[in-house]
Amino acid sequence: MIKTPYLLFLGDAPDPLAAKVAQGINDWRPDNAVGQFRLPECGHDLGIADMTLAQGLEAGAKTLVIGVANRGGVISPAWKEVLIEALNMGYDLASGLHNLLSDEPDLVEAAAANGAMLHDVRIASEDYPIANGQKRTGKRVLAVGTDCSVGKMYTALALDKAMQAKGLKSTFRATGQTGILITGHGVPLDAVVADFMAGAVEHLTPSNDEDHWDIIEGQGSLFHVSYSGVTMALVHGGQPDALIICHEPTREHMRGLPEYTPPSMQQVIDAALPLARFGNPACEVVGISVNTQHLSEEEAVAYLAKVEAELGLPAVDPYRHGADRLADALAAL
Amino acid sequence: MIKTPYLLFLGDAPDPLAAKVAQGINDWRPDNAVGQFRLPECGHDLGIADMTLAQGLEAGAKTLVIGVANRGGVISPAWKEVLIEALNMGYDLASGLHNLLSDEPDLVEAAAANGAMLHDVRIASEDYPIANGQKRTGKRVLAVGTDCSVGKMYTALALDKAMQAKGLKSTFRATGQTGILITGHGVPLDAVVADFMAGAVEHLTPSNDEDHWDIIEGQGSLFHVSYSGVTMALVHGGQPDALIICHEPTREHMRGLPEYTPPSMQQVIDAALPLARFGNPACEVVGISVNTQHLSEEEAVAYLAKVEAELGLPAVDPYRHGADRLADALAAL
Numbered sequence: 204m205i206k207t208p209y210l211l212f213l214g215d216a217p218d219p220l221a222a223k224v225a226q227g228i229n230d231w232r233p234d235n236a237v238g239q240f241r242l243p244e245c246g247h248d249l250g251i252a253d254m255t256l257a258q259g260l261e262a263g264a265k266t267l268v269i270g271v272a273n274r275g276g277v278i279s280p281a282w283k284e285v286l287i288e289a290l291n292m293g294y295d296l297a298s299g300l301h302n303l304l305s306d307e308p309d310l311v312e313a314a315a316a317n318g319a320m321l322h323d324v325r326i327a328s329e330d331y332p333i334a335n336g337q338k339r340t341g342k343r344v345l346a347v348g349t350d351c352s353v354g355k356m357y358t359a360l361a362l363d364k365a366m367q368a369k370g371l372k373s374t375f376r377a378t379g380q381t382g383i384l385i386t387g388h389g390v391p392l393d394a395v396v397a398d399f400m401a402g403a404v405e406h407l408t409p410s411n412d413e414d415h416w417d418i419i420e421g422q423g424s425l426f427h428v429s430y431s432g433v434t435m436a437l438v439h440g441g442q443p444d445a446l447i448i449c450h451e452p453t454r455e456h457m458r459g460l461p462e463y464t465p466p467s468m469q470q471v472i473d474a475a476l477p478l479a480r481f482g483n484p485a486c487e488v489v490g491i492s493v494n495t496q497h498l499s500e501e502e503a504v505a506y507l508a509k510v511e512a513e514l515g516l517p518a519v520d521p522y523r524h525g526a527d528r529l530a531d532a533l534a535a536l
Numbered sequence: 537m538i539k540t541p542y543l544l545f546l547g548d549a550p551d552p553l554a555a556k557v558a559q560g561i562n563d564w565r566p567d568n569a570v571g572q573f574r575l576p577e578c579g580h581d582l583g584i585a586d587m588t589l590a591q592g593l594e595a596g597a598k599t600l601v602i603g604v605a606n607r608g609g610v611i612s613p614a615w616k617e618v619l620i621e622a623l624n625m626g627y628d629l630a631s632g633l634h635n636l637l638s639d640e641p642d643l644v645e646a647a648a649a650n651g652a653m654l655h656d657v658r659i660a661s662e663d664y665p666i667a668n669g670q671k672r673t674g675k676r677v678l679a680v681g682t683d684c685s686v687g688k689m690y691t692a693l694a695l696d697k698a699m700q701a702k703g704l705k706s707t708f709r710a711t712g713q714t715g716i717l718i719t720g721h722g723v724p725l726d727a728v729v730a731d732f733m734a735g736a737v738e739h740l741t742p743s744n745d746e747d748h749w750d751i752i753e754g755q756g757s758l759f760h761v762s763y764s765g766v767t768m769a770l771v772h773g774g775q776p777d778a779l780i781i782c783h784e785p786t787r788e789h790m791r792g793l794p795e796y797t798p799p800s801m802q803q804v805i806d807a808a809l810p811l812a813r814f815g816n817p818a819c820e821v822v823g824i825s826v827n828t829q830h831l832s833e834e835e836a837v838a839y840l841a842k843v844e845a846e847l848g849l850p851a852v853d854p855y856r857h858g859a860d861r862l863a864d865a866l867a868a869l
Contacts, residue, residue, distance in 0.1 A: 334762040336793045393731040400730050400765045425768070428815045429667040432733045432769035439761035460669045466814065477807055481799065482761045 205297045205322050205387040207235045209268040210259030214282055215244040216271040222247045224299060225270025228385050231360045235387065237262035242281060256289050266322070268384055269298040276302050287313045297322035299380035324383040327394045327403070334401035334440050336482065341411030344533055345443040346421035346492070347475050349465045351430060351458040353451040354494035354522075355421035356382050361521035362447070363418045365530035372415040376407050378437065382420045392422055393433055400433065404440025416533060421449065425474050426466040427457055438475060439482045445489040445533055446475055452506060453497040468514060489532040491518035538630045538655050538720040540568045542601040543592035547615055548577040549604040555580045557632060558603025561718050564693045568720065570595035575614060589622050599655070601717055602631040609635050620646045630655035632713035657716040660727045660736070667734035667773050669815065674744030677866055678776040679754035679825070680808050682798045684763060684791040686784040687827035688754035689715050694854035695780070696751045698863035705748040709740050711770065715753045725755055726766055733766065737773025749866060754782065758807050759799040760790055771808060772815045778822040778866055779808055785839060786830040801847060822865040824851035
């Protein structure tokens with residue numbers, strides 16, 4: 204659990220892409236960010252208040268979140284100075300960088316001296332149990348993809364927002380680094396030891412009110428040969444009542460696998476549903492989320508209509524058209 | 537890689553079950569064991585030469601393998617004395633115990649002083665790559681189960697033995713603790729970090745001669761909600777050309793999951809084959825291995841005949857009747 208609200212450290216981010224994590228926090232959990240801290244060289248602006256570390260503290264910030272990717276995997280001296288000052292002023296630090304805060308002796312020392320926490324969300328910081336498969340109360344929906352990076356996190360966050368707007372009970376459950384930083388908690392599933400993956404997902408999505416939905420961020424794809432085991436652990440550990448199939452229709456090969464053509468949405472349904480039903484016989488596929496960013500509006504509308512007709516399920520691009528119809532499909536279950 | 541041959545440490549094992557690992561080594565790789573070392577209280581005998589540590593060294597032993605489960609998860613003072621003496625005499629130590637040799641300061645110290653290795657096969661001692669899914673040369677067969685502990689390791693070892701007896705090229709590839717101790721190498725897949733599971737299996741089963749078979753030990757089951765992610769990583773990382781379905785017909789519920797009835801063999805085929813074919817379009821199910829230990833000979837023969845008729849695949853119990861027909865099915869592919 205990372206203490207909120209945050210001050211967002213943008214460092215010397217040259218552009219929006221480099222500040223993707225900060226952008227995600229500001230888009231999805233604006234209440235989690237009191238402001239942004241930018242170095243003079245920073246080329247991006249989230250459009251929220253610029254604050255010094257002292258101003259951030261005054262505004263209530265508890266954690267300085269590194270919302271930017273670092274170049275060359277090195278935490279630069281310019282960053283270091285700010286991070287150590289923040290620890291000395293009473294901030295915790297949180298980061299999704301590949302190189303860990305906890306591997307930097309000067310940060311470890313400053314954190315210890317100030318009783319501050321260093322949150323590296325790329326590593327599993329808890330011991331998770333082995334999954335027991337026991338039926339839990341409450342409802343769960345899982346985003347499953349035809350490939351990696353097709354918009355599963357975005358779909359889950361948009362669905363959570365649409366559910367809340369309708370007055371329905373829901374919680375976004377993060378299973379990856381960005382999602383964990385956005386919400387302040389979750390399980391970094393790809394960093395969990397194999398035996399405990401499904402147990403970590405059970406732990407993340409405990410029993411709840413009967414009318415409460417956990418919206419579980421998906422990872423990988425059952426058909427992505429590098430990461431399918433992680434996806435499988437979500438299908439069983441998540442015990443989903445509903446699946447949403449996520450797809451990006453212009454991709455020519457699977458991410459990182461030039462020899463592999465992505466599966467069809469029907470292939471994903473045919474593979475995922477029997478396995479999911481073994482853990483939860485009531486599981487249904489309730490909708491399709493298509494990432495149409497590489498299509499024109501006209502092409503996107505036509506593609507969604509075609510998918511909807513072929514699969515007999517609501518098909519939306521939550522970025523273009525919102526996730527309302529997916530929320531309605533869940534509410535109708 | 538654990539140095540062979542071994543001297544097998546049986547300690548104070550009260551019965552054959554406690555000495556299961558030593559028994560497995562002696563059954564499947566008798567050349568890997570020069571003899572057994574027993575404490576006076578030991579109630580089991582492998583039927584091989586009793587040796588002192590000095591006699592073991594003379595016979596060529598390089599590693600003292602703890603072939604026995606310890607009671608209460610504690611390495612007793614009586615064991616400790618022998619283990620430290622072995623390190624001082626030049627042995628490496630290897631263990632599949634839950635409590636690690638490397639967590640015992642006196643063993644760590646003695647190993648360091650003597651330049652000896654402590655092999656804890658429950659932890660991953662290598663950094664594995666992320667799977668790249670590239671097509672490898674040579675053939676691979678994977679044992680997949682309807683449940684955990686249905687005889688996948690036994691099936692793979694028996695198949696390897698039958699292949700060798702027919703003059704075919706094969707290598708048993710261990711993915712669990714006992715298999716690793718039996719053969720001296722392998723990947724402890726359930727201890728690998730999620731992102732690297734499939735890559736670890738690729739690493740274990742590299743390109744080879746076109747007529748060489750890797751016989752990959754299976755883990756878990758695609759339908760075991762606690763461990764299905766591990767199985768999935770084998771189905772994709774192993775890139776199998778052939779699957780053998782392993783089943784135990786008298787089991788009333790899945791191992792450790794009292795609420796779950798095991799799936800049928802057909803369910804396992806229907807789930808595994810499309811996923812396996814995504815990694816290797818040529819993959820076929822070639823046979824069924826049934827663990828009939830709880831059936832009489834007559835019941836077993838009748839059950840195997842029924843399965844064979846229903847599924848149209850050779851069905852054998854390799855323990856009762858050998859794995860020859862499975863080896864023939866592979867050779868015929």
